[in-house]
């Protein structure tokens with residue numbers, strides 16, 4: 236992976252680069268967007284604005300370098316990034332652009348400390364990681380039979396308000412041909428083009444079963460306040476989308492794949508809009524294996540912010556062994572537990588043999604993850620989906 240000559244330079248500089256991570260990332264993105272303004276249409280500029288971006292690309296490179304001998308730790312990280320890259324349509328031609336500006340930002344941040352052998356070592360590290368991504372992404376495009384950047388025209392067939400701020404949008408291919416194959420838990424990128432011509436993509440989990448003749452996403456409207464602007468794409472979708480409209484949608488990707496097909500008991504935990512992939516999984520299980528034991532627990536602010544109640548009621552009617560537990564922070568009504576989700580208040584299940592899938596805000600997932608580990612669940616039984624750049628907290 237990395238030559239013996241380069242290795243000591245990488246080892247010595249990882250902690251320094253991590254310390255300067257935000258400075259490097261800021262310089263990197265600023266220089267890259269100045270030289271290639273067309274890339275703002277590819278990147279999520281919301282993540283740039285709200286400050287999550289310093290946890291993504293450059294951090295991943297440093298995490299990779301720090302874990303270069305630890306393929307087991309890197310595998311899932313690479314897989315997640317590859318799926319995300321394919322969903323936004325990366326090509327091999329993008330890599331030298333990022334490499335040039337990332338190495339330039341490392342050099343300018345380190346100043347005199349950026350001696351030639353050190354820069355050569357990072358060039359090698361970047362090149363080796365870029366190759367891993369390019370090979371995997373090329374293979375995914377080939378397997379899917381699509382060109383990078385492919386988007387499909389989808390006709391909206393239904394728009395349903397699920398809660399105070401979540402809207403479900405169902406669509407079918409405009410050309411009348413079958414849907415691309417996907418699995419519950421995966422997501423699509425949806426394109427928004429604003430009035431000023433600015434283009435953005437956002438990912439939305441597929442919130443209904445696979446195997447139907449339509450796809451559905453469920454979008455939370457990200458409201459603004461005095462300190463932060465309203466979310467660009469979610470508000471655009473809430474404001475504009477009507478039945479009959481055409482949306483441009485990517486090939487489905489994503490490696491968060493709840494086990495919907497076996498007979499094993501399964502636990503689905505969610506909070507907020509993190510419910511969407513769980514509803515996709517629940518609806519699939521209701522379709523193919525309604526006798527299965529499923530624990531479905533969701534935490535919401537209150538009843539008005541608890542989406543997909545119709546899906547849950549329909550699943551309950553079909554699934555005799557479905558156990559639904561709801562937590563509401565405020566105004567918990569009958570059949571609802573007050574407060575945050577708490578493992579101690581869920582039905583019990585065989586910890587070591589049961590897969591648990593979770594999705595929601597990071598603090599929610601960290602709390603459930605830690606509680607489950609403490610309760611004896613092995614890490615390999617725990618699976619999570621993050622609605623944003625992953626923090627890579629297991630690597631950094």
Ligand SMILES: Cc1cc2nc3c(=O)[nH]c(=O)nc-3n(C[C@H](O)[C@H](O)[C@H](O)COP(=O)(O)OP(=O)(O)OC[C@H]3O[C@@H](n4cnc5c(N)ncnc54)[C@H](O)[C@@H]3O)c2cc1C
Nearest residue numbers: 281284285438439440454455463466467468469511622623
């Ligand atoms: C794999 C995956 C699956 C997802 N699935 C779903 C799903 O099923 N449903 C769903 O609703 N979402 C989902 N998301 C999230 C979704 O992709 C978007 O991130 C979300 O809709 C917000 O996009 P936006 O354009 O509305 O907000 P953006 O404009 O991107 O803004 C994001 C946040 O940053 C804040 N912000 C913007 N500008 C600034 C600034 N200058 N300073 C400070 N803060 C700022 C905004 O207020 C907002 O809260 C998923 C994400 C991923 C990665």
Ligand code: HEM
Nearest residue numbers: 277278279291292295296323329330333364365623624625
């Ligand atoms: C070795 C090089 C690269 C690394 C280590 C890397 C790393 C990452 C990481 C960690 C994420 C977030 C994944 C998540 O959701 O958790 C990401 C997403 C993304 N990457 Fe890369 N990446 C690399 C190359 C590139 C290149 C060459 C481009 C294009 C010029 C690119 C464009 C994007 C885009 C558009 C996203 C989606 C999120 C967003 O829009 O900000 N990346 N990448």
